Amino acid sequence: MEEGPSNGGLLYHEVQEGKLCAVHCVNTVLQGPYFSELDLAALASDLDKQERQVLGGELQPEHGDFLADGSHNVSLEGNFSIQVLQKALEVWDLEVVPLASPALEESKYNPEELENAFICHQEDHWFCIRKVNGEWYNFNSLYPAPEHLSKFYLCAYLDSLKASGWTIFTIKGNFPKECNIPSESASGFGQWLMPDDAKKITESCNKQQVTRATDIEKQEMDMLYATREDEDLNAAILASLLDASNSTSGYGTHISGAGESSSTLGNEAHMSEAIEDGNKNEKDNTEQEPASTSSPSIVKNEDDPNIHG
Structure with missing residues (x-):
């Protein structure tokens, strides 16, 4: 109807x-x-x-x-x-x-x-x-x-x-x-x-809702990108700190190695000196041993009647 x-x-x-x-x-x-x-x-x-x-x-x-x-x-x-x-x-x-x-x-x-x-x-x-x-x-x-x-x-x-x-x-x-x-x-x-006015109001409000939804979505995306950028920045900072830590650790090892080398050289010098001292002592003992180990010398006693001249 x-x-x-x-x-x-x-x-x-x-x-x-x-x-x-x-x-x-x-x-x-x-x-x-x-x-x-x-x-x-x-x-x-x-x-x-x-x-x-x-x-x-x-x-x-x-x-x-x-x-x-x-x-x-x-x-x-x-x-x-x-x-x-x-x-x-x-x-x-x-x-x-x-x-x-x-x-x-x-x-x-x-x-x-x-x-x-x-x-x-x-x-x-x-x-x-x-x-x-x-x-x-x-x-x-x-x-x-x-x-x-x-x-x-x-x-x-x-x-x-x-x-x-x-x-x-x-x-x-x-x-x-x-x-x-x-x-x-x-x-x-x-x-x-009027119907046309109602239509305009409805379309305007719908457009505002779409715009508002788009703005909200954009804000969410911006926040997501900002979060990712922060994560990338934090990752870069962490990597930089790790590189710096590794470099410092390598430098200390190098110094320690040099110290060990110096220590080793010093030990070798002491060992060489000890060997030389040992050889010298052995030589001296060798030179002294004949006098102590040779047969006793015969001493001529002119007064001994058993000895004929």
Whole structure:
């Protein structure tokens, strides 16, 4: 079902404020600042009262700590339950139906033609995917502007969300056609954009993200090169120190060798002198031995009568 032009062709988008993504989600479904956080908080309070009345206003064991905890429809941080979003959209005769419902079997295969809006939820985040003036946009409040989605990409995107554990609801009914656009958004964080302006903002932010990623990669590479240069410098310094150490050690060995040579020469000189002294002593002994070892000389005694002349 095609939707006619609305709001003069403008897109209404709200940028994330605190944890008010449920507020942003409801307003982008309606394409205008229809609800504030106070409005949703009042709806949450009404739901709490109705639930307490159903429970009899008394804490029962099977009810756990529901009454003791206060509200199960809004957290202290401002996150709202699906029941609150349903109540808000019911004010505009819109129905919230899980996309997994058997009644929406055809919408699973042809969502771009059969549906006009989806709300997606995972953990503490809500966002809206909405068809405005025949074109699909992702109104995620974490984005600076609505992101255009082609019909082909819409199917793939919904499938990827389901595969990632997101719960998806489709919105049925007649959406508001026109919103009284004030000079400033009542919520304080909404903005009206022409599709071309939204495209420029998205492209600019994507370019900045790519540039930022490139800068980070460049910084990481510079740090890697600097680390390598430091390692090379340290290696060169270490090699230089080792060369210097080896040179000093060789010089000491040379001196030591010279000392050993001098010592050896000195020892050889002493040994030579000792040998010469030994030879001299042996010679002297040799010259003296004949006198001490020869036969005693016969002395002629002229007075000996046995000796004849």
